[in-house]
Every structure is written in C-alpha cells, then in structure tokens.
Amino acid sequence: MKTLWQNCHAATMAQGVYSIIEDAAIVTQGEHIQWIGPRAELPVGDYPAVNDLKGAWVTPGLIDCHTHAVFGGNRSGEFEQRLQGVSYADIAAAGGGIASTVRATRAASEDELFASAAKRLKSLMRDGVTTVEVKSGYGLDLPSERKMLRVIRRLGAELPVSVRSTCLAAHALPPEYKDRADDYIEHICAEMLPALAAEGLVDAVDAFCEYLAFSPEQVERVFLTAQRLDLPVKLHAEQLSSLHGSSLAARYQALSADHLEFMTEDDAKAMAESGTVAVLLPGAFYFLRETQLPPMDALRKHGVKIAVASDLNPGTSPALSLRLMLNMACTCLRLTPEEALAGATIHAAQALGMAQTHGSLEAGKVADFVAWHIDRPADLSYWLGGDLEKRVVRHGVEID
Numbered sequence: 216m217k218t219l220w221q222n223c224h225a226a227t228m229a230q231g232v233y234s235i236i237e238d239a240a241i242v243t244q245g246e247h248i249q250w251i252g253p254r255a256e257l258p259v260g261d262y263p264a265v266n267d268l269k270g271a272w273v274t275p276g277l278i279d280c281h282t283h284a285v286f287g288g289n290r291s292g293e294f295e296q297r298l299q300g301v302s303y304a305d306i307a308a309a310g311g312g313i314a315s316t317v318r319a320t321r322a323a324s325e326d327e328l329f330a331s332a333a334k335r336l337k338s339l340m341r342d343g344v345t346t347v348e349v350k351s352g353y354g355l356d357l358p359s360e361r362k363m364l365r366v367i368r369r370l371g372a373e374l375p376v377s378v379r380s381t382c383l384a385a386h387a388l389p390p391e392y393k394d395r396a397d398d399y400i401e402h403i404c405a406e407m408l409p410a411l412a413a414e415g416l417v418d419a420v421d422a423f424c425e426y427l428a429f430s431p432e433q434v435e436r437v438f439l440t441a442q443r444l445d446l447p448v449k450l451h452a453e454q455l456s457s458l459h460g461s462s463l464a465a466r467y468q469a470l471s472a473d474h475l476e477f478m479t480e481d482d483a484k485a486m487a488e489s490g491t492v493a494v495l496l497p498g499a500f501y502f503l504r505e506t507q508l509p510p511m512d513a514l515r516k517h518g519v520k521i522a523v524a525s526d527l528n529p530g531t532s533p534a535l536s537l538r539l540m541l542n543m544a545c546t547c548l549r550l551t552p553e554e555a556l557a558g559a560t561i562h563a564a565q566a567l568g569m570a571q572t573h574g575s576l577e578a579g580k581v582a583d584f585v586a587w588h589i590d591r592p593a594d595l596s597y598w599l600g601g602d603l604e605k606r607v608v609r610h611g612v613e614i615d
C-alpha cells in the first residue's frame with residue numbers, strides 16, 4: 216500500500232548531519248520509503264492514503280544501540296547505600312553489584328524477565344525508539360544466557376520494535392569460576408557461544424574489557440571464536456581505565472567500541488581506520504559521577520562515527536529515556552544536538568551493522584520514522600525527558 220506523508224519538515228540524517236528538507240513529503244510503499252524530497256517535487260501519481268503531519272519535524276526512528284534491558288531484581292537499594300557513603304567495591308564484596316543481578320536473573324523465569332524488560336522497552340519506545348539492541352550477560356552460564364537471549368528474541372517478536380541481540384557472556388566472572396577467569400573464557404569459547412549461535416540467538420558478540428572484568432588477551436579469545444562463528448563483535452572498552460580494548464576491537468573490525476572515557480588518540484585513529492563506531496554512554500558517566508571525558512576532539516579529528524546510547528542497566532545506568540541521554544551527551548560530553556541526533560539514528564544503525572537499511576530517511580530504507588511536534592530538531596536533545604507529542608511510524612505503519 217502506497218502512503219503519502221506530508222505537511223512536515225524532515226531532518227533526514229543522511230551522511231550523519233541534519234540534511235534538512237523543508238516542506239517535505241515522504242512516500243512509503245509497504246515497509247519501505249519509496250521517495251522523500253521537497254513536496255514541490257513530489258512525483259505525480261495516485262496516493263490512496265494521505266497523512267497530514269501538521270507541520271511536524273520528521274526524523275528517523277531513534278535507535279538505542281546499547282542496552283542491558285533484560286535483568287532480574289533491582290539495585291535501587293545499592294544506590295541508596297552508595298549515597299550514604301558505602302563504596303561500589305564494598306557493595307560488591309558483600310555480594311552486591313553485578314553478582315546480585317546475576318543471582319536474581321538466574322532465579323527469574325523467562326516470563327518474569329520478559330514482563331519486566333517489556334516495560335523498560337516500552338518506556339524507551341515512548342521516546343520514539345524503533346530499534347533497540349539488548350545484551351545478555353547477567354546469566355553467565357549456558358542455560359541462563361540462553362534464557363536471556365530467548366527473552367530478547369521474544370521482545371522483538373511481540374513488541375512493535377526491532378530488537379538486536381548481543382551475547383555478553385564475557386561480562387563478569389560467575390561465582391563458580393572464582394579465580395579461574397581463563398577457564399570461564401574457555402567455557403564461553405568452547406561451549407556457550409557455539410551453542411547459542413547455532414540456536415540462532417546471537418546477532419553480535421560483546422565483552423567487558425576492564426581491569427575488574429576481562430583482559431585484552433581474554434577478550435581476543437572471545438573475538439577469535441566470534442570470527443569463527445561469523446558473528447560481528449563489539450566491546451565495552453576504556454570505561455574505567457586504558458587497556459586499549461578499543462584498538463583491539465578495531466583490529467577485529469568491531470561494529471563498535473563503547474564507553475571510551477579513557478581511550479587515547481591512537482585508539483581513535485585505529486577505530487577510524489576500521490570504521491568502528493564510538494558509542495558514548497552518558498547515563499553511566501553521569502550515574503557513576505565520572506570526571507574523565509571521552510576524547511571528543513580526537514574522535515572528531517580522526518572522523519570516528521559517534522553514537523549515543525542508554526546503556527540501560529540496573530547498576531550503572533538505570534536510564535529509561537534515550538532523549539534524556541541525548542541531553543546528557545550534549546551537557547556532560549559536549550556533543551552538539553546535531554551530533555547527538557546522528558548518534559541515536561544513523562551512527563547507532565552503523566553500530567548495529569544496520570546502516571544499509573535503517574538510521575536515515577532515504578529512498579529504499581525501512582520506513583521507521585517519528586513526526587515530532589517540536590520547533591526545531593535541537594528540541595530533541597534540549598528537553599530533559601518528558602513525553603513529547605509525536606506520531607511514530609514503524610515499517611510504514613503508525614503505532615501508538
């Protein structure tokens with residue numbers, strides 16, 4: 216069915232900039248954009264369905280390219296403890312932190328995990344998110360990682376949002392492998408990844424490269440396994456210290472390296488050469504009250520594509536609004552609103568290996584877009600959350 220959407224302006228985000236079309240028209244055919252341009256140039260033809268967007272600004276559907284939205288339990292009690300002066304390390308030593316989320320996630324049923332994650336995704340979707348990546352990584356054994364990944368697949372099947380699933384088995388050391396990190400990595404490479412990939416549950420493989428998680432050598436073994444399984448890789452790198460995980464990621468043509476506060480200029484050069492996207496996570500930066508900023512000048516100088524994501528997780532970024540993250544990316548990390556919007560559209564699509572089909576308003580791409588009743592595109596990173604009036608179209612069909 217051919218549909219015309221008009222009486223709008225478009226920030227198409229083609230080439231990673233606003234690429235504004237004033238008084239635009241969009242023609243969708245089924246799930247795809249068939250034509251977009253100035254209304255004055257609209258091809259003459261028969262448009263059986265016409266939508267008046269009443270002067271709205273149309274952007275690509277937002278893409279949250281880094282979340283841990285599936286988890287059991289809740290860590291707001293730890294948040295209170297931390298504010299009373301108990302350190303993250305003390306909480307972890309007392310069995311809290313990631314370990315407590317792992318216990319709660321292992322104990323939860325698939326239905327329970329689905330129900331709680333669906334609520335979180337619906338919150339993101341109220342912000343115009345039409346594509347979201349979700350990671351495993353709170354199961355840390357084969358049955359529990361499988362359970363998380365199955366929930367992630369089910370979210371994509373049952374909610375009107377496109378979901379990419381990333382296996383983050385190398386997130387933390389499970390208690391049964393205490394002091395045996397290399398053995399756990401071996402288990403991931405020999406058993407977990409091959410089984411989960413064979414079950415079709417994995418779109419990409421991620422790891423946490425950090426002194427309190429896994430070393431670059433251990434991460435490289437996971438990457439080699441992913442390569443053998445023909446799966447793209449991503450990496451949590453340079454969040455708390457500089458181990459040059461982002462350069463390692465670049466050597467493996469990673470889709471993205473994420474966090475990056477402690478990366479160096481050489482890391483940025485390597486990422487630019489491999490086309491690895493820099494995913495910035497201002498929610499974690501804010502929630503942990505970090506002070507080390509990612510090297511924005513080096514990223515820009517070398518032309519690294521920059522994305523912005525929520526990192527939605529119970530420990531370091533309980534973020535339920537991607538637009539709030541855009542504001543924080545501008546306020547805390549010094550992005551421009553244009554860079555921030557590119558970070559939640561076309562560059563986020565690239566961080567998921569979806570840039571051929573998603574992330575910008577161009578003929579031939581999937582018709583995922585949002586018509587916002589705002590004055591200017593910068594409003595999307597200006598307001599601190601809230602519920603902006605809008606219409607959301609996914610795969611050419613309006614959703615509520």
Ligand code: DI6
Pocket residue numbers: 312313316386423451454499528529530531
């Ligand atoms: N980096 C983080 O900040 C989180 N995971 C990661 O790889 C921490 C997740 C948690 O505390 O639950």
Ligand code: FE
Pocket residue numbers: 281283451526528
């Ligand atoms: Fe993360």
